[in-house]
Amino acid sequence: MPSRVLRALAGFVSAAVALAMGHVVAALFNPAASPVVVVGSQLVDLSPTPVKEVAVRYLGTADKPVLIAAVAVVVLIAGALLGLLAWQRPRIASVGVATLGLVGAVVALLRPGFGGSAVVPSLVASVVGVATLMGLVWWANTPTPAHRAGVSVGGVSRRHLMIGTAAGAAVAALALGGAVVIDRVKQAGAAAARRLGLPTPASPATPIPDGAQVPGNTPFTTSIEDFYRVDIALTTPSYSTEGWSLTLDGDVENPMTISYDELMEMPMIERDITMTCVSNEVGGPYVGTARWLGVPFSDLLPKLGVKPGVDQLFSYSMDSGYTCSTPFQAVSDGRDAMIVVGMNGEVLPNKNGFPARMLVPGLFGFVSATKWLNRIEFTTYDKRKAYWSERGWATDADVRTQARIDVPESLGTITKDKPVLAGVAWAQHRGIEKVEIRIDGGEWIETTLADDAGIDLWRQWSHVYDGPPGGHTAEVRATDLDGNTQPEERQPVFPSGATGWHLIRFTSA
Helix, strand or coil: CCCHHHHHHHHHHHHHHHHHHHHHHHHHHCHHHCHHHHHHHHHHHHCCHHHHHHHHHHHHHHHHHHHHHHHHHHHHHHHHHHHHHCCCCHHHHHHHHHHHHHHHHHHHHHCCCCCHHHHHHHHHHHHHHHHHHHHHHHHHCCCCHHHHCCCCCCCHHHHHHHHHHHHHHHHHHHHHHHHHHHHHHHHHHHHHHHCCCCCCCCECCCCCCHHHCCCCCCCCCCCCCCCCCCCCCCCCCCCCCCCCEEEEEECECCCEEEEHHHHHCCCCEEEEEEEECCCCCCCCCCEEEEEEEEEEHHHHHHHHCECCCCCEEEEEECCCCCEEEEEHHHHHCCCCCEEEEEECCEECCHHHCCCCEEECCCECHHHCCCCCEEEEEEECCCCCCCCCHHHCCCCCCECCCEEEEEECCCCEEEECCECEEEEEEECCCCCEEEEEEEECCCCCEECEECCCCCCCCCEEEEEECCCCCEEEEEEEEEEECCCCECCCCCECCCCCCCECCEEEEEEEC
């Protein structure tokens, strides 16, 4: 019998081959159905809110790959343990490996938005895992020609098993490489389809004033690459426009189903709007500004004939059964709420919601900004409860008035030739009246505001420091145009957004 290490290695490699083959099969038609991804997505749904908050706070956008890696590690360890049993209890080991795959199949079958075909990758992983482990057991126990000739040669099982596990590891690596190639080919195809271009807006965006940007500060417009991404998708969804449509129904006189081509032919508005995630801690990075192109709700509502009593738009994402509740008032009060198809002059990228997403200025994204959108139901809060509302988050959440210090970074240094502190402040759909700063807990000093580009956008500010050299603290707070000054009290992001003043420590050289 092989050593414990080699038996565990055989189980480990068998699990790796199973996961890799399941992943490559999923890459062909639905990456979200990959065994590790589908199980990870279920764990996201089942995780208590405090756990999700901690993950976002400490891992940021790395939370998704960390979770996927954790699921894979657990499966690989389980495979190693089953490998220890395989020579003495082969049936138990086979059932155990098969069960690992069946867990993914059951989860895929039960997840909303997944069809029956979503179980295929996990079933393939289950069969491949059992076949690989039992194949390694058989191969390790197969006598060599020397044995058949009656010559005593030690370590036959060891040599065979080492060859077999090496071959299995190579198969796993090739399968994972194949999945990467498939994904890149699909991404290239989707990118080519998106290069068809965008329509000219019927209502172009007003140019951003040159004075809206403080030199050396955060870029006023956030690049697509740097724009934050926070959602429940463990892998970036990639959808084609072929066969895609957007349904608008519910309590309306004239339900509509719009194809992508039909959507692109509708009159569009172009607007610069700042978006903020409710998971953004005080001073956090989950806020950004982009130029958006889309069909305004103000054009759609009259065509739909919304019935009296409607108080929410219940939107559905193609990804993982995600849903979102948006107050009807926020899309019908004249603000630039829209169904977005373009971002910063480009067709909406996959990570930002292609083919289409919602955007409603002034609301946190979890109640307004459904990505990978395919249906909007006009209904009431009594009838429908959205994904995050079911988990205790607010059902209606206006963006908090906030200010952030970006220059210098915390623990950074300013010099006599550049003694400037600077940052951004936002209160979407209310606008910023003033930003104040205080050094070392002293008096509040009003900063110099950059030019105002509009109430739906953040506003930059700056302050020339003229105090003594050495170590100092700086705090900042904003007041919006409604006269509300952000409170000092620190509150967590749950359930409706963080509050408090951003504080940094810096050195004046």
